[in-house]
Amino acid sequence: MKHSRRQFLLGLSVGVGSSIVLSGTAWADAANTLSETDPKAQAVGYKEDATKVDKAKFPTYAAGQNCGNCSLFQGKATDAYSGCTLFGDKQVAARGWCDSYSTM
Template sequence: MKNSRRQFMILSAAGACTLALNGKVQAQAMVSESDPQAKALKYVAVTPDASKNCANCALYQGKAGAAAGGCSLFGAKQVAANGWCSAWAKK
């Protein structure tokens, strides 16, 4: 089967969109407190101590004021800005 240039361009655009959307969906996955790594680090989505939370941790990669953001400990998963874990380190 011989593909035309038009088919190639359509398939290329569809593939690029799929990759872009896949990365966005994965980046938005939240860490669950029942996740094995979260359990090992004693992660909680709402900290009992307001002065120590993910938003003011050195490992937090989210934007200031955001409800959630990335953490270098949890890969592509996001943590709650008001969360906490035993690896907390002052920013």
């Protein structure tokens, strides 16, 4: 079946609209991630990248600890970001770390 130019353009506009919605969703998720400058994050020394934890300031940190394998992390270890019971609706990086790290 041969499609007209009009059908093609209509299909294209629907595809572009979907992309805009998906981009908006991705942006909304990014806006919901926990910032290291958030007062709650600073209170527990949250770092989005566990390898950047100040080991002198947080001697309880050990290599291999990260939010993804913490018992407070609400996602799967393979999720890049997920909820944490400490931070309400904010999402933390699975590769992150804070002083409340727990394996229990």
